[in-house]
Amino acid sequence: MWAGVARHRRIHRLGLGQGTALFVGAVLGPGVLALPRLAAAAAGPASLVAWGTLLALSVPVSLTFAALGARFPGNGGVATFAASAFGRHAAAVVGWWFFLAVPIGVPAGALIGGEYVGAALGLDGTATARVACALVLAVFVANYIGLRLSGAVQLLFVVVLIGLLVAAVAAAAPDVEVRHFVPFAPHGWTGVASAAGVLFFAFAGWEAASTLSAEFRNPRKHLPWATVMTLIVVGVLYLGLAVTTVGVLGDRAATSPVPLASLLERGIGGAADAITAGAAVFLTFGALNTYLAGGARLGAALASHGALPRLLAKGGAAGEVPRRSLTLLALLAGLVTAVTLVFHVDLDALMRATAACLAAVTIVGTAAAVRILPPRTAGRRVAMAATAFAVVVLASCGVFLVFPVAVALVVVAVTGGGARRAATVPAAAPQESPA
Template structure:
């Protein structure tokens, strides 16, 4: 009974604590989507696709619209810290939910390390720091984000709002000051590596468009999920679309071949407009981008871990703090330990940033695919039609991850083993989730339920 009571906490019966409004919620969504990938990914995409990388940016932005709207609809109907795992439980049962939850939870340490490393490299480049300084900045960014989350969403949400306002202004300034230097000749030849290069670019660029699945874990933290989630999603889509497409076009148009060869294209763009101030400004942008994304993913991942433990897919002690408004300190601590261990391994073994990004993208693409597929069973029309389109597009993108699909196979096997070893707990949690939706006034279609 205790487990069912924890699961059923919804907006009308949530534990006391700070709840997100539209401003802080949008800031956290932006932090999850508009991450440090925008610093490194224009270079990585241009290296494999040339100027045609702009097509990959536009295609992924178009894909984000149905995916984002689908997750907003799901989060509004079934707000819970389990996020996509909750949706999977309602649509496909406890075992799929466990696998999905493990995909996201154990991708968080890889993803936040990659994000912090991207920001640290820009800071080191802008301020003239050496390799030791890069490592120090990476560790400082991670420590700051974990500390903010231990302080709770009231602190981290407000901090995110301020930082994202500064960041958006800085990125807009970078596009505006560099735009006059765009040269049409830099777009020829348009696809030097063929359209297969565009597909490869899409695989790595997915890192810049993940985030909607992370934001779904914060759905229960909104004061009014049904009203705030769609609005926060629409605002995030508009801001991300303008910034991403603007940066993609300007990067290729201004830098030409240097977009593919320089690991710090944003710094080169700023040099076109502000000269010597480019280094410090780039360092500021890197800190804002990195902290925002790392903070949002840690917030979502920690709440997912507590929800998974509550539902039987992770050790029960990690469930403390699973109720909305609480700090899931134990789950947060496990993520901190895993991230520290991976950081140490990356420092000693010099893990390649591209590898970390592609590994994260593969795991989160798998999570996204399950989430939108669940929506085809849980949402009413026309939401199901949008979800069907999102599912087809996501599966195509998932295939572009290629051999990196082996990465999510490991947590999938572990999550499935956990579900098999504790089938009663997982089935009970899935049933509790169904009951939670009904009591919150958000019943899922009973005829579709597979508890």
């Protein structure tokens, strides 16, 4: 998700093709390298139902954010819409959900890259953890010195990821076996709900439609089409990968830490491990770099509006590096990483906690659309459906809902007084799309 949000800062006047590529990159990410295994572990072959359901639910959600972005072009995103619909406290809560998802998501992404490297090089658990820590350290150092990957390089990472997924599906498809789909739901339908909770991590990113809207040459025309094309591409890739992972690997789908490499072995043999490991490192670094850059700037923006201590606002201007906000993220990410390694917190838990925050953000965004889109319009009706569907997905997060609820309570308590003196987040206002 953050990759899409941060990336738009350096690419201007997007057309349909480039905008679609950025949207695909905002939804896809290194998480997809591990999610087929986590979903299969939760639901077995019935995880395909969770994949299909979330794809279906993504239609009204993505179209809602496209409608918001087309009608209110700007870079404020969900926080701006929340401020317009529900006030400054709601905007602060949404901002904190985004901000605190970063120090959880960064270690999760680094663990994915570490697992692929560890599997390729035959490393033990300790060495794999060191690789993950090195990736976390590398992205923080890169951001402290102000390193930014060019838009062309970012898009190259997206192309590489899509190429890997297509190659894996094509190589493995002939080996799909029907017997691997029986029994279909070994963990019952509660397993499907559990799989949906972790898979929302893969479908977060549609709010990038609203934050990228101002960069389109013609948001009203290009934004909806870019969203539809992204839905098609992502849907084909996700379902293809999910079906082949279960159909080819069978029981191994739930245990293999590197399912993509296992699928590629069907087509290119022993070189698959090294290729996917190398790609995973570059994809992980690229995604985490922009993920962290966006999170640090968000922290500075929250501080400037009184939702975080004012001293964290320094460095938030265009062209500057928000090192104070970045330092806070470094401390939080270091704490999460240490707790993860010391107490052996698994990747599944990290991704579910992140997904719970992002699902909560989605609900606020779609509910805001219900309030600020014109009544008795198709966009508002779609937003109502999207909100209802998002509530169902949020419920599937189970015990991990404690995290966004606790964050919301803390934000209201902390900002109740200080935010009165702060500038509010600008409300969304309709703008004409540039010609």
